Amino acid sequence: MRDVMQFLLTPHSSLKKKGDEMSAAKILIVDDDQALRQTLKKALKNEGYVLYFAENGENGLKIFESTPPDLIFLDLRMPVMDGFQFIEQIGIRPDDPYAVVVITGHGDDFEVKRCHNLGINYFLRKPLSMVEVCGLARNCLAMKKNEAELRQYRNNLEEMVRKRTKSLEEQVVFQQTLLDAIPAPIFFKDIKGAYLGCNTAFEEAIGLAREELITKTVFDIATDKIAEVHSRSDRRVLRHGGTETFEATALFDGLQREVTVYKAAFRDANRKIAGLVGIMLDITDRKQAEAENIKRTDELREVNTALRVLLQQVNHARHEVETKIVNNIKNRILPHLLHLEEQMTVEEQANPQLQALKSNLPKLTETFPQRLSSSALGLSPRELQVADFIRMGKSSKETARLMSITQNAVEFHRNNLRKKLGLKSKQVNLRTHLLALD
Numbered sequence: 001m002r003d004v005m006q007f008l009l010t011p012h013s014s015l016k017k018k019g020d021e022m023s024a025a026k027i028l029i030v031d032d033d034q035a036l037r038q039t040l041k042k043a044l045k046n047e048g049y050v051l052y053f054a055e056n057g058e059n060g061l062k063i064f065e066s067t068p069p070d071l072i073f074l075d076l077r078m079p080v081m082d083g084f085q086f087i088e089q090i091g092i093r094p095d096d097p098y099a100v101v102v103i104t105g106h107g108d109d110f111e112v113k114r115c116h117n118l119g120i121n122y123f124l125r126k127p128l129s130m131v132e133v134c135g136l137a138r139n140c141l142a143m144k145k146n147e148a149e150l151r152q153y154r155n156n157l158e159e160m161v162r163k164r165t166k167s168l169e170e171q172v173v174f175q176q177t178l179l180d181a182i183p184a185p186i187f188f189k190d191i192k193g194a195y196l197g198c199n200t201a202f203e204e205a206i207g208l209a210r211e212e213l214i215t216k217t218v219f220d221i222a223t224d225k226i227a228e229v230h231s232r233s234d235r236r237v238l239r240h241g242g243t244e245t246f247e248a249t250a251l252f253d254g255l256q257r258e259v260t261v262y263k264a265a266f267r268d269a270n271r272k273i274a275g276l277v278g279i280m281l282d283i284t285d286r287k288q289a290e291a292e293n294i295k296r297t298d299e300l301r302e303v304n305t306a307l308r309v310l311l312q313q314v315n316h317a318r319h320e321v322e323t324k325i326v327n328n329i330k331n332r333i334l335p336h337l338l339h340l341e342e343q344m345t346v347e348e349q350a351n352p353q354l355q356a357l358k359s360n361l362p363k364l365t366e367t368f369p370q371r372l373s374s375s376a377l378g379l380s381p382r383e384l385q386v387a388d389f390i391r392m393g394k395s396s397k398e399t400a401r402l403m404s405i406t407q408n409a410v411e412f413h414r415n416n417l418r419k420k421l422g423l424k425s426k427q428v429n430l431r432t433h434l435l436a437l438d
Helices: 002-009 034-045 057-066 083-090 109-117 130-181 200-206 224-240 284-343 352-366 368-377 381-391 396-403 407-420 430-437
Strands: 026-030 050-054 071-075 099-104 122-125 186-190 195-198 243-252 255-267 273-282
Touching: 026 034, 026 057, 034 050, 034 130, 050 057, 057 071, 057 083, 071 083, 071 130, 083 099, 083 109, 099 130, 122 130, 130 200, 186 200, 200 243, 224 243, 224 255, 224 273, 255 284, 352 381, 352 396, 381 396, 381 407, 381 430, 396 407, 407 430
Parallel strands: 026 050, 026 071, 071 099, 099 122
Antiparallel strands: 186 195, 186 273, 243 255, 255 273
16 A cells, blocks of 8 residues: 555656646545545645535535546545445446545554455545645546546547458458359468368359368368379469469369369468469360360361272272273274265265264363363353354354254353353453363
8 A cells, every 4th residue: 555655646747737637627525524624625726626525425425426526535434424335325446537535544454455345546544644635636636537548548449440340341241252253163271271261162162161161171172182283283382472373173063173273372461471362263164175176176087088088089980981981982983983984975074063073072082081071161062062163163153054953042052151161241252262172
């Protein structure tokens, strides 16, 4: 108690002096000794306080309730209601805005202990020293003021912490909602490779709730072979920082899937690597499509090879057929035609149809492939006949007589020839063009 009194009576830099804001402090003095009340009034009034007086605890309680004081000087032994009863009525608490100083001339250790139990920490024994009273009043009021400021600081700090905590919680909820909105599986791990969290897509992929996943490692949710691949990647990212991308295998819904994994290290406030975040993209369908394309490409390559072989065989067979036809024309038709011509008179030999046959058969044998390809032009038999007579220099009238058709029909076939030979709008002589083809 002596140490407490020494502290309270020692001036402090934070204490207010006479004439400042502390002059408005209210002090309640509860004592049945009128002379003591007057002495305290004289001493404390000079300090600038507002003073209230009561001769017993009952009156003091009324003043306390109507005008809450900042400091109470209380006598223990009084009529009507003593100091102990007064203390019990007001119910002292550590955070009360007022201080209570007990004044007694009869107190013993039992009373002091009882006062302590009721929340009293400050005592003055009669006879009083006014210097001691004034010093104690200043220090008690300053202490209560400091306590009030500390409470305000604490309340402000608690409010700031509450708001900051709420803001952080809202931020966490927003970030988790954002992650859950991403359809690709996302996860994040600590520096030891243990899961810190994930999004909904990752939960659905591995079949574990987020709460069950936390603190587990990849070896707890995948086969050893798959887990080792991902664990090696984790160690590289956590050791060097930065990012890493690779293709691997993962188990989604118990099924083996091909994935592209993107990982990046994240750092704490001190810029030290604190863990990693990863995202997995399922590329199984793409891989299957690539494999199917490769398979189809191989199949088409095999078909093309077979077609080339077949085409070679067809060309070989066509060449054999052409050779046989040419040989038959040369060996079986042309000799008979020449022999027949020898049997004819000069007038018979001049027959245009005979001359056309005699002229065209050698050309057919010389340019057989080209003759066959003329079918690609879509020429009809009549058009081929007209073309032969045009080559021979016959007019439309002569051609009509030789073919036993009208001259208009010949002109119709000539127009078709120009159209099919691409000469419709060109200033090109039809006979010259046909001879150039030969």
